Structure formats: structure tokens, C-alpha cells
Amino acid sequence: NAGVTQTPKFQVLKTGQSMTLQCAQDMNHEYMSWYRQDPGMGLRLIHYSVGAGITDQGEVPNGYNVSRSTTEDFPLRLLSAAPSQTSVYFCASLDTNYGYTFGSGTRLTVV
Amino acid sequence: RKEVEQDPGPFNVPEGATVAFNCTYSNSASQSFFWYRQDCRKEPKLLMSVYSSGNEDGRFTAQLNRASQYISLLIRDSKLSDSATYLCGLVRGYIPTFGRGTSLIVHP
Numbered sequence: 001n002a003g004v005t006q007t008p009k010f011q012v013l014k015t016g017q018s019m020t021l022q023c024a025q026d027m028n029h030e031y032m033s034w035y036r037q038d039p040g041m042g043l044r045l046i047h048y049s050v051g052a053g054i055t056d057q058g059e060v061p062n063g064y065n066v067s068r069s070t071t072e073d074f075p076l077r078l079l080s081a082a083p084s085q086t087s088v089y090f091c092a093s094l095d096t097n098y099g100y101t102f103g104s105g106t107r108l109t110v111v
Numbered sequence: 112r113k114e115v116e117q118d119p120g121p122f123n124v125p126e127g128a129t130v131a132f133n134c135t136y137s138n139s140a141s142q143s144f145f146w147y148r149q150d151c152r153k154e155p156k157l158l159m160s161v162y163s164s165g166n167e168d169g170r171f172t173a174q175l176n177r178a179s180q181y182i183s184l185l186i187r188d189s190k191l192s193d194s195a196t197y198l199c200g201l202v203r204g205y206i207p208t209f210g211r212g213t214s215l216i217v218h219p
Contacts, residue, residue: 031205040119042211043155043198050205058206090154092207099145099200100207102154 003027006091006103013081013110021076021106023091029101031094032074033058034066036087037105043090049074081110114138117199117210124217128189132213134199135181143202144175146184148195149212155198158184189217 007022025032033048045058049068063085065077074093078085086109092100117134124130144161159166161173161182172185182199196212 033207035209040211043209045207048206094202094205094207096143096202096205097160099143099147099157099160099202100155101157105154 004091004093004101004103006089006106008106009104010107011109013078013108015081015083015110017081019078019081021078021089021091021108023074023076023103024072025074025091025093025101026072027093027095027101028071029093029095030071031096032068033092033094033100034064034074034076035090035092036060036085037090038087046076046089078108081108083110086110114208115199115201115210117213119211119213121214121216124189124215126189126191126217126219128217129185129187130189130215131183131185132197132199132215133181133183134210134213136199136201136208137180138201138203139177139180141201141203144182145200145202146171146173146182147198147200147209149198150195155209158197186215189215191217191219193217 004025030051034046035043047066049055089106091103146158147155148158149155165174170187198212199210
């Protein structure tokens, strides 16, 4: 099915470990974003990209890296996981007329 | 002031009721506006885009008021299945911002 695919769906990390959350879209959208969602905080923008090779920081970028080598893929890297990064992570891609399409999310727990 | 503000609710309404949510925004340069629905432990899904002329999709009506900088969502004849969190979203220069969401609970 067309859309945004995120993997993994669930992950448990130990403090200090690193990992990459994968995101791929097949809609040829230029604009992609990563959010984290915490109870009572809504969706907070971590990083975004306006096209291959172009990324920028959002509201809460610390502790995360991104790259955009292709239009399709926008992985999010946690450099050294901390308990404060326990959250639900959503990747999304934008059609300017129809808004953002979200992936199904990754539930991350850092212990 | 947050860029996008929503009343978190919850709005607790009986089946068949009409309920309305507002979402205010602070940046007048915002270009596109949307309403999303998010079910518990799921991703947000686009409900409808919002235009100044207003748009309607079945029981749902969305409106944009640029002068007062708010968007609204009206749900008529509420169903139990409408229970969810409703997020407003706006895009400014391709940078998206979302409200924290309004919780709706429709009870029998």
C-alpha cells in the first residue's frame, strides 16, 4: 500500500545505546518530518527535510540526527539513548494540498 | 504563546449531539490548515483540509477565519465512533505545527 512505512513498531533500548528508526514513503513527496509525541505535549517536531540532501532542525532536535540521501527515505538516529527519549515517534510526509501522511509510529522505551 | 492552541477537553457529549472545536494560531503567515483525527495508540490521520470558504464532508464542517486566526471543526449527529482526539495542523513554508489535540468522548 502507498504511504509512509516506519520500522520498527516497538523497541526497547538501554541507556547509551544507539539505534536508527527507519522511514520510507512511496508518494514522491519532497517534504518529510519526524515527530515525537508524549502525553500532554502533542506532536513535537524533531527534524524535517525539504528534499534529498536538505535537512533542518525542529523544536526538539537534541540527541537525534537525520539524513536524506534519497527522496524516499528519512531515517532518524538516536545517538546515545536516554530515558527522556522514551516516546512514540512518528514520521510523516507532506502533500501541500492534502496535508501530512503519518507512519504508524514507533514506540520506544529507554531503560 | 504557543503557535497553535487547542482546548484539550475532554468534550463529553451524547450520541446525536453537535460539537464544535476551535484552534487558534498566532502566525498570520500560516498557509495551509488541516484537521486530523487520532485514535488511541494510533497515528494521526487526515480528516479534512480547511479553507476560508469552508468545507463540508458529511457530518463534518471545517472553517478558517484568517481575520481572527482560528480554524473550527463542527461535528453534527455525533456517533460513538467519533470518539477520538482531534488535532489541528498548519503548514507555514512547509514547516508543520500541530495543536496538542482536543479529546472527544461520545457516550450512549
